[in-house]
Amino acid sequence: MLSETSTATVRATLPAVGAAIGDIADLFYRKLFEAHPELLRDLFNRGNQASGTQRRALAGSIAAFATQLVEHPGTRPDVMLGRIANKHASLGITAPQYEIVHTHLLAAIAEVLGDAVTPEVAAAWDEVYWLMANALIAIEGRLYAQQDVTAGDVWREWTVVSRVDETPDVATFRISPADGTPAPAFRPGQYVSVQVELPDGARQIRQYSLTGAPGSALRSFSVKRVRGEGGPEGEVSAHLHARLRTEDRLRVSAPYGDLVLDGSDAPLLLASAGIGCTPVLSMLEHLAAEGHGSPVTVVHGDRSPADHALRADHAALTGKLPDAAAHFWYENYGSPLPGLPGPTEHTGTVDLSGIPVAPGTHAYLCGPLPFMRAVRSQLLGKGVAAADIHYEVFGPDLWLAQD
Ligand SMILES: Cc1cc2nc3c(=O)[nH]c(=O)nc-3n(C[C@H](O)[C@H](O)[C@H](O)COP(=O)(O)OP(=O)(O)OC[C@H]3O[C@@H](n4cnc5c(N)ncnc54)[C@H](O)[C@@H]3O)c2cc1C
Ligand code: HEM
16 A cells, blocks of 8 residues: 555656656666666567567556556555566566666656656655565565475476477477476466577577476477567577477476466356467366366467467367367468368358357457457457456566556
8 A cells, every 4th residue: 555645646746657657668678787688688588678568568567556556545456466476486586686676667767757756756656666566576475485486496407308390380399397306286377487598698588388287297388480570580489499309408487377267167268369279278188187067168260270289189178078169260271181070160360259158258368469359359248247358468468557
């Protein structure tokens, strides 16, 4: 809860800070990386820095947090904090690093807003920062405890047990802990961070959703190679595709992520597009293993059957459920692949208008933002409650702070 004096000051300065938050985030990262170049090299995703998406996510989250503090005192944006904390935990972020971010963020605010930042204004925004930071530190502490690791100690060496090239652009890697200990448990829908050393010596990190059943001894994830149409090729995905082979070692974090099945008996709708099918595959494995009997509707959109990674698994796992239907949409069929028993195939992009959606459905979405926006509005139109629509963004979540 923000103190009364700070609430008034934050309310008065929120429009100015909000209007300048993009510039503040830019300057903050410049200052942070000048002082700590190792953070850009080995912790932050430099693709997201180059494209500006991480800056927008940070700025949006701080503005949303401050707005909630002054407009709804006593409440907290828990969904947003949970999403950030899960990402932080998968990266091994620790409390002392919040001091470093504090120094450069507050310096950026002072420099961008100039004379408007009186000692009183600085103190009020300092309070906002630490309320948010301490909330994140507390959630991250719980997430580390859940995995039974000391704060930040999430990284382990794994061995690649097998590699399967599913499509020309998607490869699945099965991995097991290099020291022979059991793989840490995960919940269907969660992801790991993977860190690789690139040819220039940078040790870049990316997240990959775990596929496969949570109960199995191995872990697996599928990587789509980012070909960089209109931009550079994806650094880590291209590296994994070009270099990672059976018996190689890989640095992988403990599993985290908040897009997880809630365990209820509600009807489910699992909607994905492209490589966004990976968390859905893990959810289906889990539902099949536990003999889930409630209705499940599986929806997937892809460019063509040949581009649809794990297509046969997607169909077969749906087929294992007693009350499930799958609908796959392809923008074009390309060279035809054999039809699969089970799924209904459609031409075009995902369109739920003819798909029955049971009352009380809980929906899980994963794919590009325009796809998720379209599916979400169709689901709202069919009476699904906004609170029952969950989603994962395969990058900084720019949607969250706007919702
Ligand atoms: C929770 C989560 C789960 C995920 N699960 C999966 C999964 O299961 N499977 C999967 O394949 N992916 C998954 N991802 C995505 C994955 O983490 C990576 O983002 C993806 O592999 C691309 O990484 P990259 O290093 O290859 O690309 P990057 O190098 O990070 O590039 C990403 C994009 O930024 C653009 N870019 C880079 N540099 C610049 C520049 N200088 N100027 C302009 N544009 C630029 C690139 O062209 C590209 O389009 C997940 C992401 C998250 C957050
Ligand atoms: C109050 C302080 C902080 C806020 C508000 C904040 C906010 C965010 C947000 C919104 C994201 C994107 C989450 C997502 O949607 O995936 C993120 C990711 C991240 N944060 Fe923080 N963060 C804070 C502190 C820190 C600290 C102390 C560090 C470590 C130095 C850190 C490192 C990272 C990294 C490395 C990522 C992933 C970046 C990427 O993938 O591009 N953050 N943070």
